[in-house]
Amino acid sequence: MSNDKLRVPTMGQCMAEGKQPEILxxxxxxxxxxxxxxxxxRAFxxxxxxxxxxxxxLGTEESCTGDVAKRAGNEFLFQMQALMNIxxxxxxGIKKIVTCDPHSYNCLKNEYPGLGGNYEVVHHTQFIQDLINSEKLxxxxxxxxxxxxxxxxxxxLGRANNEYNAPREVLKNTDADIVEMKRHKQTALCCGxxxxQMFKEPEKGDKDINVLRTEDALSTKPNIIATGCPYCITMMTDGVKNKEKEDTVKVMDIAEIIATAEEL
Amino acid sequence: MEYLSNILFAIVLVAGIGFFTKNVLRLSRNIKLGRDVDVSDNKSQRWKNMAKIALGQTKMVVRPVAGFLHIIVYVGFIIINLEVLEIIIDGLFGTHRIFALLGSVYNLLIGSFEILAVLVIVAVVIFWIRRNVIRIKRFINPEMKGWPKNDGNIILYIELVLMTLFLTMNAADYQLQLLDAPHYTKAGAFPASQFIASLFSDMSISSLIILERTAWWLHIIGILCFLNYLYYSKHLHILLAFPNTYYGSVEPKGKLNNLEAITKEVKLMMDPSADPFAAPTEDASVPEKFGASDVKDLSWVQLLNAYTCTECGRCTSSCPANLTGKKLSPRKIMMDTRDRLEEVGKNIDANKGVFVDDGKQLLGDYITNEELWACTTCNACVEECPVSISPLSIIQDMRRYLVMEQSAAPVELNNMMSNIENNGAPWPYNQMDRLNWVEE
Structure with a gap:
């Protein structure tokens, strides 16, 4: 990977220069x-x-979407975060937003409009697919x-918002063999x-969910387990370590796969 | 005296339908105990959902074996019930096979009913084997012990008996037609029951008439009993699947409603001109309870969900928490909600229309915190449900109660939430460091 400096303008800088970026x-x-x-x-x-x-x-002006508080049951905290962010x-004057986190994506897209935040929200796998389709990438x-x-x-991304194809379409642009797990798309198992749940110990049970899901993935004999969510990445990486396969199986985000394919 | 059987039939029919109406009223009263929710939007999408999911059974066939067998029983149930219309007319007016005047169409109808009846018997036997011999896991989860297990089998037995009575009735009728018995119009085609009829070849006309009448009466009485069994059974889904798929969510599954009562509070809090010490106005109402601890805190659609659940367990069999041995079972959430709602309903009945506090509630007495905190909100249960039930929405509302009314979140989640409050991230990092990744 080259180490060219990333160009990451903030909204504040753009505003000072009188510019309105196309997308946040x-x-x-x-x-x-x-x-x-x-x-x-960084890859994205x-x-x-x-x-x-x-x-x-947004840089330092960005704050937690409040999604995780909302799922935990703290609607109060969620709405405080949401109203501040909105x-x-x-x-x-933001019109369009892209994010690498399906939880932020879902929250910004589905739950912010009811509180006065109306934006076109896309997930980064959808955005990358558009870049490829329009030959910008x-x-x-x-x-x-x-x-x-x-x-x-x-x-x-999947069940919650019915996006199953974009990440797969993006992957097709690499020369890799795409193999599906038995449980995929609508029937995909959660990473746990x-x-x-990311922020707490699991309740009592006989197995961890990420281990079960990693077993699903490993049964396809993959070189790479790809996903499009930072939490899934953590859970699947831990699962692969649990199965002592970290030397042979990598867990990567779609953005990382595309960035490394292009040797960015 | 000649009208005795007509009068008797009318009495049986009125009693059956009357008792059923009483149960429907009780059902609707119980469902209306839930909070009001506006579902008047997206009418055309809702009709489409009902047509596709309930009428078209699109979600059932996701699991092809059970889906295919279910379609047989479902189609059989709907089509064979055309026959019930004829039975009712015949019963009330003393006619016999009144629709025979349809001629060849009638033959086609009766013929197809017979074939369906045989297919239903086959399907029901396979269903029974799946539950009792193969013991498919979702049918033997802990919440299926006792009544739920018996209920499942009783439904299969009733269907088996009804189909057998239908075929026996036709077989006796066919045999009587062959013997030119008076009153038995030559009508109908009997592709299945003609084989049963050959067993009756030695019987006299009078005993055949007794057999035919007995099967006829038992068949219609059986149907009326089955109708009244519904309210006490998971089998209520045959009726409620239709409204339930209509009122089911038309939003993306990921969308969780924003509580309006909280928006008001938060906006007030963020309003710099609001006076925090202002005395409440005269007409200020008591703040709404946040989340749900009992059935009355849930919306009526969630309560309709509970009555609609037929305990198939597809939700539980795909739940990541349940698959890894946690206590949570989305099906149990629905069964508990219905059981508690029934308990509340009986309490109201016993106390002349008013609910008298029984010191119990859905949270704690039925559903434990441990179950609620095992959910990953992954929507697998919602995706699986063949009749658009959302166990997840009930779990979320109960979590809201735990967190906002009781401050009873697991301690790690409290830490996470105070991090968000203090530094705008679920981890203890400074908001001013949000852009550090650029330089790393």
């Missing part, structure tokens, strides 16, 4: 702070830079030739992190 990149808390998720954020920005996308981030977003590398990739559907 909502980084999300995981994408900002989680060490593993930050790599996804490399793609945005490469395709010369006119974007900006003030910032509307203040900048070419994926030509043969880095993944002969590799087996299985895609784990994030619940909040949703509904605020």
């Amino acid at each position: 990149f909502w980084v999300g808390s995981a994408g900002s702070f989680d060490d593993r998720a930050k790599k996804i954020t 920005v490399k793609i945005l830079n490469k395709a010369n996308v006119d974007f900006a981030v 003030e910032v977003l509307n203040g900048y 070419n994926v030509s590398g043969s880095l993944y030739k002969g590799k087996r990739i299985t895609f784990h559907d994030p619940c909040y 992190a949703g509904g605020a």
